[in-house]
Amino acid sequence: MAHSPEGYPAYVMTRRFRVRGEHAPATVGFKRTGLDVYFADGEILHYDLAGRLLRIARPNVQWRRGLSGRMLELRRRRRDELGGLARRLLDNAEADRRISGAAGRMERLAVGGGPSDARRDDAPLVEGRSLVDVLQSAARFGARSAAQDAARFRAIYHDVPILPPDQYGSLVVAATEGCRYNECTFCSFYRDTAYRAKTPDEFRHHVRAAMDYHGPGLTLRRGVFLGQANALAGPRGWREEIVRIVQEFCAFPPAEQTRFAPDWWQGSTRRFTGITSFLDVLAGVRITSDEFAALRALQLRQVYIGMESGAVPLLRWLRKPGHPRQLVDTVRAAKAAGIAVGVIVLVGAGGERFFEDHVHSTIEILCAMSLAAGDYVYLSPLVASEGGDYAAIAAADDIESLTPARLAEQTQQIRHGLRAARGERGPYVARYEVGHFVY
Numbered sequence: 001m002a003h004s005p006e007g008y009p010a011y012v013m014t015r016r017f018r019v020r021g022e023h024a025p026a027t028v029g030f031k032r033t034g035l036d037v038y039f040a041d042g043e044i045l046h047y048d049l050a051g052r053l054l055r056i057a058r059p060n061v062q063w064r065r066g067l068s069g070r071m072l073e074l075r076r077r078r079r080d081e082l083g084g085l086a087r088r089l090l091d092n093a094e095a096d097r098r099i100s101g102a103a104g105r106m107e108r109l110a111v112g113g114g115p116s117d118a119r120r121d122d123a124p125l126v127e128g129r130s131l132v133d134v135l136q137s138a139a140r141f142g143a144r145s146a147a148q149d150a151a152r153f154r155a156i157y158h159d160v161p162i163l164p165p166d167q168y169g170s171l172v173v174a175a176t177e178g179c180r181y182n183e184c185t186f187c188s189f190y191r192d193t194a195y196r197a198k199t200p201d202e203f204r205h206h207v208r209a210a211m212d213y214h215g216p217g218l219t220l221r222r223g224v225f226l227g228q229a230n231a232l233a234g235p236r237g238w239r240e241e242i243v244r245i246v247q248e249f250c251a252f253p254p255a256e257q258t259r260f261a262p263d264w265w266q267g268s269t270r271r272f273t274g275i276t277s278f279l280d281v282l283a284g285v286r287i288t289s290d291e292f293a294a295l296r297a298l299q300l301r302q303v304y305i306g307m308e309s310g311a312v313p314l315l316r317w318l319r320k321p322g323h324p325r326q327l328v329d330t331v332r333a334a335k336a337a338g339i340a341v342g343v344i345v346l347v348g349a350g351g352e353r354f355f356e357d358h359v360h361s362t363i364e365i366l367c368a369m370s371l372a373a374g375d376y377v378y379l380s381p382l383v384a385s386e387g388g389d390y391a392a393i394a395a396a397d398d399i400e401s402l403t404p405a406r407l408a409e410q411t412q413q414i415r416h417g418l419r420a421a422r423g424e425r426g427p428y429v430a431r432y433e434v435g436h437f438v439y
């Protein structure tokens with residue numbers, strides 16, 4: 001397949017390079033957030049401006065490399081396989097092979113092809129980086145440097161096990177580690193991580209280290225996400241201090257501004273659009289309306305809440321704390337302060353036994369939240385890992401799992417119920433796959 005990215009408006013500069021050992025040239029597109037390399041055989045390599053490999057794309061399949069070193073394959077299923085994307089985590093050996101293959105190709109391009117106009121290509125374009133700088137970094141990013149880079153990432157972050165889908169492109173900074181509650185049967189993200197909140201100084205040190213680590217790759221990051229599961233769970237003074245510390249390092253638009261031109265943040269290593277975070281129900285009920293307003297003035301622009309279901313018996317069965325009515329109060333208080341909300345629903349939870357109650361109570365509670373354009377509802381299919389707590393209680397209580405067709409039916413019923421109640425001006429509703437994630 002032939003690519004002609006020269007006309008793409010995203011690119012600051014495009015260049016064609018000969019690739020040693022290949023019959024056709026490759027086209028390189030340099031943009032304010034990264035570098036894309038289009039080869040004649042249809043493969044596209046994507047890098048950040050630090051030269052880290054982010055993605056290898058081929059027709060119908062792509063491999064995403066997370067900063068932690070994990071690599072995820074997303075393969076388009078055929079129609080007769082029910083469509084959608086099949087996800088698979090690569091083992092280290094396979095990931096290394098793909099990374100080495102990409103670096104080898106880049107090496108032949110950068111070294112063998114050579115820039116057609118060296119002076120022009122050497123000129124700094126974004127944050128002091130030139131096309132040649134990024135090409136050379138990308139060519140050096142083989143399996144060994146990728147492993148070293150991932151080790152550096154893990155020393156700073158330990159892990160980023162999950163993010164809301166619209167925050168995959170954010171700069172993550174972790175004010176807390178683990179989950180304070182950590183007992184929901186369906187969730188194993190933080191099972192092996194002891195909960196703790198960082199001291200302000202520790203957090204300051206962490207933000208500095210994280211930003212140094214990302215380096216020129218920050219030009220890709222749009223917002224700042226406060227990790228991990230309950231970053232807003234500390235006492236009020238601590239919460240505000242944490243959010244203020246972020247602002248020692250990051251510039252934001254005026255708090256009252258809600259729309260941003262892309263060039264506010266694209267291509268900058270210091271500018272971001274705002275701060276977002278998960279919020280659990282136990283922390284949410286302790287945040288008063290005036291505190292939400294104070295946090296909004298300090299750039300907290302969106303919170304994501306795992307509601308899972310509006311059905312109380314199902315929540316108790318899942319060992320999810322809190323009551324849906326508390327969530328309604330929290331969501332309303334956040335929204336009254338101008339903070340947008342993302343609510344996560346666990347589709348398939350409780351199988352056939354809870355099906356009807358789950359659908360009806362969830363729609364009822366979502367409607368009571370007065371969600372609107374700018375808010376999100378994420379429908380997240382249950383992932384019951386083998387040997388996990390959910391699988392154990394489902395087996396003990398003889399819960400029949402939903403078939404794929406019934407899961408789709410439940411998803412559709414919740415979507416329809418919401419649309420009927422909220423109309424076209426309601427929240428954005430999307431699927432949220434948590435099975436495999438790489439940051």
Ligand code: SF4
Binds near residue numbers: 181188280
């Ligand atoms: S679902 Fe949320 S509150 Fe429950 S264990 Fe997981 S991170 Fe913690």
